[in-house]
Every structure is written in C-alpha cells, then in structure tokens.
Amino acid sequence: MSEGVYVPSSEELQRCVVPRRKPLAGHEIPESAPETGHAPAGEPDAAATPPLSMLAALFLNHAAHPHNRELSLEARWKDLGVTSGAVKGRVLSELRRLGFIRLERKGRYQLLHLYSKAWDYLGLAPPTGEGVGGPVHKATVRRLAKAFRKRGYEVHLEHAIGESGKRVDLVCFGRDGILGVEVGLSDVHQEMKNLRDDLAANVLDRILFVSCDPGMVRKVRAAARIDPAVSKHMERIRFLYFEEESP
Amino acid sequence: MKTASPTERPGPAWLIQTWQELTEQLGVDPTDPLCRNIERLGTAWNDELYLHVCRALDHLRRARGSMLHRSDRMPPPSAFEEGVLLGGVPLPGGKVTRLLVSPLTFPLHTVICGLPGSGKTWLARLILAAAYPTTRILVFDPNRSYRLCCGDSSDWLSIDWQTLRLNPLVPPPDYGLEAWLSEKLDQLARGELLHSRYLLARRLDELLEAATRRAEPGEPFPYPSLFDLRDDLAHRKCRPGSKEEMYRESALNVLDGRIRSTQHVFDCAQGMEKLVTNTRVRIDTEGLSPVPSVDFFITHLMHYVCRARAHAVRNEPPPLHTLILLEEAQTLLESRSINITFYQELLLVARALGVGFLFIVQDISRIDPIVLAACANYFVFSQSSANNKRVVRDLLSLSPRECDLLGNLVPGECFVRFTQHPRFSYPFLARILPYE
Numbered sequence: 303m304s305e306g307v308y309v310p311s312s313e314e315l316q317r318c319v320v321p322r323r324k325p326l327a328g329h330e331i332p333e334s335a336p337e338t339g340h341a342p343a344g345e346p347d348a349a350a351t352p353p354l355s356m357l358a359a360l361f362l363n364h365a366a367h368p369h370n371r372e373l374s375l376e377a378r379w380k381d382l383g384v385t386s387g388a389v390k391g392r393v394l395s396e397l398r399r400l401g402f403i404r405l406e407r408k409g410r411y412q413l414l415h416l417y418s419k420a421w422d423y424l425g426l427a428p429p430t431g432e433g434v435g436g437p438v439h440k441a442t443v444r445r446l447a448k449a450f451r452k453r454g455y456e457v458h459l460e461h462a463i464g465e466s467g468k469r470v471d472l473v474c475f476g477r478d479g480i481l482g483v484e485v486g487l488s489d490v491h492q493e494m495k496n497l498r499d500d501l502a503a504n505v506l507d508r509i510l511f512v513s514c515d516p517g518m519v520r521k522v523r524a525a526a527r528i529d530p531a532v533s534k535h536m537e538r539i540r541f542l543y544f545e546e547e548s549p
Numbered sequence: 550m551k552t553a554s555p556t557e558r559p560g561p562a563w564l565i566q567t568w569q570e571l572t573e574q575l576g577v578d579p580t581d582p583l584c585r586n587i588e589r590l591g592t593a594w595n596d597e598l599y600l601h602v603c604r605a606l607d608h609l610r611r612a613r614g615s616m617l618h619r620s621d622r623m624p625p626p627s628a629f630e631e632g633v634l635l636g637g638v639p640l641p642g643g644k645v646t647r648l649l650v651s652p653l654t655f656p657l658h659t660v661i662c663g664l665p666g667s668g669k670t671w672l673a674r675l676i677l678a679a680a681y682p683t684t685r686i687l688v689f690d691p692n693r694s695y696r697l698c699c700g701d702s703s704d705w706l707s708i709d710w711q712t713l714r715l716n717p718l719v720p721p722p723d724y725g726l727e728a729w730l731s732e733k734l735d736q737l738a739r740g741e742l743l744h745s746r747y748l749l750a751r752r753l754d755e756l757l758e759a760a761t762r763r764a765e766p767g768e769p770f771p772y773p774s775l776f777d778l779r780d781d782l783a784h785r786k787c788r789p790g791s792k793e794e795m796y797r798e799s800a801l802n803v804l805d806g807r808i809r810s811t812q813h814v815f816d817c818a819q820g821m822e823k824l825v826t827n828t829r830v831r832i833d834t835e836g837l838s839p840v841p842s843v844d845f846f847i848t849h850l851m852h853y854v855c856r857a858r859a860h861a862v863r864n865e866p867p868p869l870h871t872l873i874l875l876e877e878a879q880t881l882l883e884s885r886s887i888n889i890t891f892y893q894e895l896l897l898v899a900r901a902l903g904v905g906f907l908f909i910v911q912d913i914s915r916i917d918p919i920v921l922a923a924c925a926n927y928f929v930f931s932q933s934s935a936n937n938k939r940v941v942r943d944l945l946s947l948s949p950r951e952c953d954l955l956g957n958l959v960p961g962e963c964f965v966r967f968t969q970h971p972r973f974s975y976p977f978l979a980r981i982l983p984y985e
Contacts, residue, residue, distance in 0.1 A: 306682035308827075310706060315708075315824055318823070319820060322771075322816055323763065454664075
C-alpha cells in the first residue's frame, strides 16, 4: 500500500507504440465502400441505396448523434468545419435528393429533421419520446424540459390534463404548483385556442407561453389581453421569448 | 392547507379548522389537551395572538417536513465503522452518523444515478479521491467532468482519445492469442457481421502468417491491425454476386466505418493498452461518435483490463485492483444494445478479479436489467420520471413513502443500498459530503 501506481509520461506512451507496416501498393478502399460504415451491411437494401459522399455521410452521422440533435444548421457546419456555401449546398441537395432530410426555418435559425430513411441508412433506431411537432418545436420543448428538470421540477412531455384530456407540451410539477408550458410556433389563433383549453381544464396553476419568434409572443399577448376567457386569468399566464442558441 | 395573509386576519373559525387539519395529519387525538387548548385560544383571539399562532404553525410544518424527510430504516452507528468517508446519515434529533465505505465494496460494481446537478459526479470524484494509491483507475470522461480532479500529472494520466493508439488484435500479456482473437472477432462481428465471422477469421489467419514471416528477431512482433484487415478485405477479389463477396463487403463496410470514425486510434502494430490499463488514466472521449464506435473503443479497454488479470491470484473477498468509471453509461448499457450479454459476462468475471465498475447514469430505466442485476451497490439521487422511480423502488426495495421522497431529494442527498453489506443491507437516506 505504500507505493502508488506508476504514471507514464506522454513520451513513454508514444515510445511503446509499434507503428504499422506500410500497406502493400494497390490496397485502396474501393469506391463502393460507404464512408460511415453504419449502413445495414450485407442486407439487400444496402446495395439499393446509392453511396453517400464523404461529407454527406459525416453530416448525417453528426446529425444523428444524440448530443447534436438540438443543434442549428449553422452550428452543425461549424462543428464539421465547413465554411464554403457551395459545399454546404451540395451536401444538403444530395441528402434531400435521397429523401434523408428536411430543413425547417423558424426564427433566426434552421433546424434539421431526419426522415426514417436516414435512420435506416445509419442502422439506428429513430429517437422516441421527444414530443410532437417539427424539429424546432421538439428542440425547444427538449431544452425547456432540461431547464425545468435542472430546477427540480418533475417534467412530463405531451401530458394530458383534465377531463378533456388536453395535451400540454410540457407539464412541470413543482413544490410551488403545476406549471404548464405551451410552445407556440404555428399561428396566433391556434395558440389562443391552446391557452383557452389549458385554462378550461382547470388543472394548471400557471401557464407559460414560449415562442422562438418575438412577433408571435407579442401577438399572442395582445390577443390574450382582449380575449374574454383568457384576459381574466392574465396573472397566471407568462409570455416568454425563448431565443434559440447557436452553440 | 389554506394560508391567510396578515392583512386579512381570519377569525377563530379559521384557526380551529386549520388546527383540526394539522392535528389530524399529525395523528393527535381530538380529546388531547392540545385540542382543548386550541378551542380556548379561539375565545382570546386578536392580531398579536394570530401572529404567534402563524409562527407556531410554520414551525410545526417545518418540523413535520424534516420528520418525514428520512428513510424508514436507519443504519446503527456501528454499521459503517471503517473505510472511506463519503458522507453522513441523518438521524432523528439532528445527529448524523458517518457513512464510511470500505474499498472492498467497489469490486461489487456500483451504480450512481440521478438528475443532472443532483451530485452524481461529485460522489464519483469523492470515490476516486479516496481510492488506495495502488488502485488502477480508468475514467471514461465524455463531458470533461473529471478534468480538474484528475489533473495532477504525478498521479494521473489525462489523455484525449485521438492521442491513444490501440490494436485490438494484440492480446494482453500471458493471455492466449487464439482465445483473444476469437473473442475479438466475436466482438467485431456481433450483430452486423454475424455471417462474416468465418471470412474474418480466415483473413486474420493469413495476415498473422504473413506477419510471422515478416517478423525480425529482436524486433517487436508486427501484429496486423484493423487497418491491415480492412486493406486486405478491400484488396481481396471474390466472384461478383457470390455469398463470399457479400460477406466481404459487409465486413469491409463495418471495419471501414469504425476506422474512419476513430481517426488513427487503431493505426499501429502494437498500441498503448498495456501502459494505459496499468495506471490511473482519464480518457477524454468527447467527440468520439457514433455510438457503435464509442462502444467498441470503451469495451476493448474494459475487455483488456479483465483479460490482463485472468491469471492473477484470486482472493476472497477480492481487493480492488482496478476501478473503471463510465460516465453517461446509459448510452452503452441501454436495453436494446446487442452487447449486453458481453457486458454481463465481463461484469461477472470482473468481480472475482478485483475489477470494479462504477456506472454513472441519468436514466436508470434505460439500463438493461442484466447489468443492474450484476451490480450490488446503488447510490440514487433525486429522480423525476415515474419510470425511473419505479425501477429504483424495485431495485432498492423502497417503501411507497420513500419512493415519494425520491422526487424531493435536495442535491447531495441520495438513497444508498449496499446489497452485500455484512451489517446493513437495507436502503437508507444519506447526505454526501460536504453535508450540513
């Protein structure tokens, strides 16, 4: 017990490595080999899918990684080190042509949605339990859920409340009551209907309306003030402009 | 319970109703002198008395909260007498018993789970800091959470995954080459390359023969690497449309993907495994993706650690020789993973060899039950989802009241259970250092 573990230095580590012999001439990877290696290899469908370019495959792998799913398109390019607009356009059009991706713009940023064909190509199961809606809606709900969990709330996504079974994007149970969060991206009328239904369910103590679009927040707040069913509960409703991060 | 604001002073009826609710909750009999005194209070009701009563009520509520905020069973002071101080167990009356954990506990594999910010990493750092100086430690750190605690270069080797050079085809010292290669091929071929295994074995045999011919006396043996295997498969000609061609392409796809996603890590004839697994090392795995590549990388090192100790003298109980810490373990150990049986075998063997695993997870419900069954120590911090609470309740045998407490634990508080502890194998609530 007296002596500790020997800790080698970086030089010692490098010294213990025996380099590989140079490969024989002509040993090159054929063009048909996909770059990512995550295609369902050996299955008949694998041959039917045309091979992706190196960068498109990298982009797809990056997008499928659980840690990167909330990133905006610009943040993805930054991660991959791509700056050329022509290269970006080529990769996106290649993936769109194969029916792998869809882009959605809300607010200042664009988000990516992977179709099931892309998940099949990668040999991965599509993520589940992330709520409904487009990628911006899902990403916003995920971020909010994470933030509320950090603050000690018990968070449920797409939770049904009341007798009507109204589904709320996020329901947070905390010591100070039940908080419902509505993420609004569609139109003002739809969001007002959501607020009315949430109040009619008579379950939520407070409601937080969140949008990535400052205009939408402004319009919904103005509409709520003159709506007879909502205006009398204004002290229970908060409006928040949720700025999308571009990590 | 209703609360009245001081500006709207309620009447005696409110006082009596509130007290009745409170005494019912506390289980006080209505004929108790306390209840009679409350009735008398109603007759002498005024502003000052109201404020006194409010204060007394608050005090009682706080006392009730702290009374309920503890586990059903509490370890006696003699239960944890020796080992490393990790925290304390709050006892009635405000006293705290020290929670000392013996290093012999950790070969039995440990799971630490909880919400982000609840204190999991803090506890793991305490365990790392308290390990014997002779204990080898392998930390897989995807979030750089251990950079500071493993920053001392005299005690720790901190290294990025890109800097490592590994050759999974080189066996550990004193371990048979054939057995090792067979296990490695099995690991490589699991899932995707089920039918290509025989082809891989034949190609590997030929590469080894070629390496034996090229070996020079006095020089290290030039083991083939994954790069050699990939190049060999790429160069090999098969009849188009034949089964062998299909198997070759499958194997090439997977190997090529693994190599490309791990940069030059596997580009060597002999790697750093021997040194890296025999010291205290923090491997920064940030940026290593996708999951199959992370899995192959981490599993290879774990496998190497266990097989390197295959011929070690075994004691009972085994002393802790190596501790392997796996942060964000749910990525690799989730239920649908094809490697679960491999992990099960590794966990069972590792225990006897003195190799302990420390899994840190957020979502315990995503972990395969096979892995949880192989672990014997649990530290469960606050939980939010109903699924996780249910799994924790079953694992730790918590009562419904304790299960409700899981959502109200403050950072640093956790339920602990050492299922193989000789003196106290029940779950209990503890506070991890530094506790108040």
